[in-house]
Amino acid sequence: MNVSATPHIRSNESTSRIMLLVIIALLPATGFGIYNFGYPAAILVGVSVATTVLTEFVYEKIMKLPVTVSDLSAVVTGLLLALNLPSSVPWWIAVIGGVFAILVVKMLFGGIGQNFMNPALGARCFLVICFAARMTAFTYDGVSTATPLAMLKAGEDVNTWNMVIGTIPGCIGETSVIAIMAGAIFLILFDVIDMKIPAAYLITFVIFVGLFGKGGWDAYYLTAQLAGGGLMLGAFFMATDYATSPITPFGKIIYGIILGLLTGLFRVYSSSAEGVSYAIIISNLLVPLIERFTVPKCFGKGGENR
Amino acid sequence: MATLTFKGGIHPYEGKELTKDKPMVQITPTGEMVYPLSQHIGAPATPVVTVGQRVLKGEKIAEANGFVSVPIYASVSGTVKSIEKRLITTGDRVDSIVIDNDGLFEEAPCMSVKPIEEMTKDDIRALIREAGIVGMGGAGFPTHVKLSPKEPDKINYVIANCSECEPYLTSDYRRMLEDPERLVAGLKIILLLFDHAKGILAVEDNKPDCIRRLKELVIDEPRISVKVLKTKYPQGSERQLIYATTKRAINSSMLPADAGCVVNNVDTICAVCSAVIEGKPLMHRIVTVTGDAVNDPKNFIVPIGTNYAQLLEAAGGLKVQPEKIVSGGPMMGFALYDINVPVTKTSSALLCMTKDEVAKWKPSACIKCGKCLEVCPSRLMPSKLADYAEHAAKEQFEKYNGMECVECGSCSYACPAKRQLVQSIKYMRRTILADRKKKS
Numbered sequence: 001m002n003v004s005a006t007p008h009i010r011s012n013e014s015t016s017r018i019m020l021l022v023i024i025a026l027l028p029a030t031g032f033g034i035y036n037f038g039y040p041a042a043i044l045v046g047v048s049v050a051t052t053v054l055t056e057f058v059y060e061k062i063m064k065l066p067v068t069v070s071d072l073s074a075v076v077t078g079l080l081l082a083l084n085l086p087s088s089v090p091w092w093i094a095v096i097g098g099v100f101a102i103l104v105v106k107m108l109f110g111g112i113g114q115n116f117m118n119p120a121l122g123a124r125c126f127l128v129i130c131f132a133a134r135m136t137a138f139t140y141d142g143v144s145t146a147t148p149l150a151m152l153k154a155g156e157d158v159n160t161w162n163m164v165i166g167t168i169p170g171c172i173g174e175t176s177v178i179a180i181m182a183g184a185i186f187l188i189l190f191d192v193i194d195m196k197i198p199a200a201y202l203i204t205f206v207i208f209v210g211l212f213g214k215g216g217w218d219a220y221y222l223t224a225q226l227a228g229g230g231l232m233l234g235a236f237f238m239a240t241d242y243a244t245s246p247i248t249p250f251g252k253i254i255y256g257i258i259l260g261l262l263t264g265l266f267r268v269y270s271s272s273a274e275g276v277s278y279a280i281i282i283s284n285l286l287v288p289l290i291e292r293f294t295v296p297k298c299f300g301k302g303g304e305n306r
Numbered sequence: 307m308a309t310l311t312f313k314g315g316i317h318p319y320e321g322k323e324l325t326k327d328k329p330m331v332q333i334t335p336t337g338e339m340v341y342p343l344s345q346h347i348g349a350p351a352t353p354v355v356t357v358g359q360r361v362l363k364g365e366k367i368a369e370a371n372g373f374v375s376v377p378i379y380a381s382v383s384g385t386v387k388s389i390e391k392r393l394i395t396t397g398d399r400v401d402s403i404v405i406d407n408d409g410l411f412e413e414a415p416c417m418s419v420k421p422i423e424e425m426t427k428d429d430i431r432a433l434i435r436e437a438g439i440v441g442m443g444g445a446g447f448p449t450h451v452k453l454s455p456k457e458p459d460k461i462n463y464v465i466a467n468c469s470e471c472e473p474y475l476t477s478d479y480r481r482m483l484e485d486p487e488r489l490v491a492g493l494k495i496i497l498l499l500f501d502h503a504k505g506i507l508a509v510e511d512n513k514p515d516c517i518r519r520l521k522e523l524v525i526d527e528p529r530i531s532v533k534v535l536k537t538k539y540p541q542g543s544e545r546q547l548i549y550a551t552t553k554r555a556i557n558s559s560m561l562p563a564d565a566g567c568v569v570n571n572v573d574t575i576c577a578v579c580s581a582v583i584e585g586k587p588l589m590h591r592i593v594t595v596t597g598d599a600v601n602d603p604k605n606f607i608v609p610i611g612t613n614y615a616q617l618l619e620a621a622g623g624l625k626v627q628p629e630k631i632v633s634g635g636p637m638m639g640f641a642l643y644d645i646n647v648p649v650t651k652t653s654s655a656l657l658c659m660t661k662d663e664v665a666k667w668k669p670s671a672c673i674k675c676g677k678c679l680e681v682c683p684s685r686l687m688p689s690k691l692a693d694y695a696e697h698a699a700k701e702q703f704e705k706y707n708g709m710e711c712v713e714c715g716s717c718s719y720a721c722p723a724k725r726q727l728v729q730s731i732k733y734m735r736r737t738i739l740a741d742r743k744k745k746s
Contacts, residue, residue, distance in 0.1 A: 001630060001642070001643055002664070004630075004665070005726065005729040006638050006639065006640075006713075006729075007715035008659070009318055010718070010721075011316070014723075015670060018673070018675065018722055068671075073673075110671075113671045194676075242673050242675045242676070248676075249679070298684055298710045299555055299683065299710065300556050
């Protein structure tokens with residue numbers, strides 16, 4: 001008979017189940033990306049996922065560690081990385097990104113849960129630095145074009161309706177607000193992600209852009225800012241990454257506010273139109289500090305008789 | 307009325323339907339009866355019988371040793387076979403009195419009791435102590451100590467813990483359903499000790515029939531009310547129960563009396579009634595025998611000292627070989643490696659599970675999802691505390707309020723990485739408490 005310490009029952013939650021739910025939640029955005037950008041997008045998704053899974057497997061084999069690819073977290077990383085690539089990049093860029101994400105950002109720091117930076121975004125920023133031209137060249141329907149966010153920054157008119165639906169140039173998975181929201185609602189319903197981070201992020205961002213953006217409080221401008229670039233994908237799928245976001249309830253709100261401020265700052269004042277990736281990886285670095293200052297008051301020790 | 311509750315907690319599979327509708331059945335034990343001298347928190351009792359002596363049912367066999375200690379009574383008649391170390395549910399071997407049951411159940415005279423109107427408060431407290439009553443919800447804290455706070459006039463609430471939030475357990479539920487008059491009478495006796503207190507029957511909302519029955523009974527009792535709590539684990543935890551019913555919160559350095567509360571479990575209050583009205587010492591308790599490996603899950607009225615194996619037999623034995631047998635509920639009970647252990651004053655259940663969910667999962671790395679923070683009723687950071695515990699970082703562990711943990715196990719239950727969170731935290735708490743004892 002088995003003997004163990006209490007409790008003797010466990011919930012049916014598991015790491016692989018959570019990762020599977022995230023993958024399912026990313027399917028609408030992935031599917032729309034492939035529909036929007038055609039087969040090159042599908043190839044990039046396949047190459048990226050295969051690379052991340054293989055990298056984790058090979059690293060763990062070489063280092064004689066237990067193989068953890070069955071927890072599906074490498075699949076999530078690969079998928080997120082692909083969704084953050086323009087469809088026009090060659091396949092080997094996805095390979096370099098995938099190896100960097102898993103090997104450098106994740107495994108060298110101790111594997112799942114130990115990385116201090118979102119692996120997919122770390123890799124994306126690495127790729128932007130290495131292959132700046134390729135990573136910022138967007139083609140749509142075979143024509144080279146600027147993203148709506150860049151057009152907005154240049155003062156041109158954009159079609160916000162197309163931005164919400166997603167029939168615009170951009171990275172593979174970031175264009176369709178509807179597809180991303182469908183996945184986000186799914187994750188919230190299954191209690192995988194918490195509303196605190198995305199809500200604080202988006203509200204802060206809107207206030208910042210409303211106050212300092214050149215469009216001001218104009219609804220059209222704000223909608224375009226919200227729907228443009230990687231904001232929605234970032235807010236719901238990258239900023240909520242467990243390992244690189246605070247675990248304290250109040251810390252989540254602080255983290256969301258910092259994200260909103262940084263994203264607003266980058267989008268309004270920097271030379272680039274986009275800023276979500278940098279905002280998230282910089283905020284990732286602040287997480288240990290945020291957690292230290294937001295330890296919840298324990299029961300029986302915090303004011304109001306509580 | 308809104309249902310009351312606390313923040314955090316979990317909703318495990320309840321499993322109460324297995325035994326919920328099974329009335330309590332009296333067990334007649336045979337053979338050897340084992341009475342551990344330490345069935346309560348505090349000093350172990352001192353034996354007052356000798357080997358070979360004949361004892362009667364209801365005869366005192368061990369005397370309290372100090373204020374925080376209670377006597378123990380024989381629950382059968384027979385001869386004292388030995389006084390030796392015996393295995394108990396926790397896996398320890400402790401000094402126990404072993405009685406050879408002669409099967410006659412010859413009764414000793416009851417404790418002498420005056421009519422309740424003639425008793426002083428101290429008479430009642432003395433009687434409760436003399437009857438050997440301890441908290442029967444699991445902790446086993448001597449009840450007379452709980453009922454003797456420094457300032458009895460500052461007690462505002464006497465709370466009857468009718469929550470029974472542990473999955474599978476229905477012993478308190480059956481007691482409330484079949485014997486509610488005794489529960490209310492017991493609560494009234496305890497209220498006699500506290501002039502400024504109101505009585506609260508705190509019941510979870512998954513027991514609507516108990517709520518209805520108890521409400522009927524207290525309709526003419528101005529001092530007693532029924533409060534409905536949300537069904538959630540650990541709703542029956544003392545601190546969480548006090549918070550849910552009174553919105554007062556206490557930490558580990560305080561007693562319920564510091565918040566003006568006294569909390570007692572259903573079976574304990576019923577034992578108080580039997581002792582004070584009928585002069586009967588604590589000799590029985592209700593035990594739920596349940597789990598998917600048991601043929602006929604049931605609730606039993608069990609003489610204390612009965613071997614668990616007899617309970618299992620009375621419940622029709624095992625359907626299949628269980629992977630795990632637990633004394634108590636699945637959240638805080640003790641896993642047994644040998645079923646030949648006695649029922650004590652604090653044994654609430656015998657749970658036989660065909661599948662051991664703990665063995666099914668292998669602990670993996672923390673993914674920092676924060677689920678343990680969400681469910682922690684003490685609002686701690688279990689993942690962090692477990693890290694500190696695993697690295698023996700005592701100072702950090704205490705700084706992050708590790709000593710406030712109530713060891714309910716919600717964090718381990720909820721953890722998707724299946725980390726042994728509460729196990730690590732518990733181990734660290736034991737170490738620190740032992741250190742403190744050494745220093746003082």
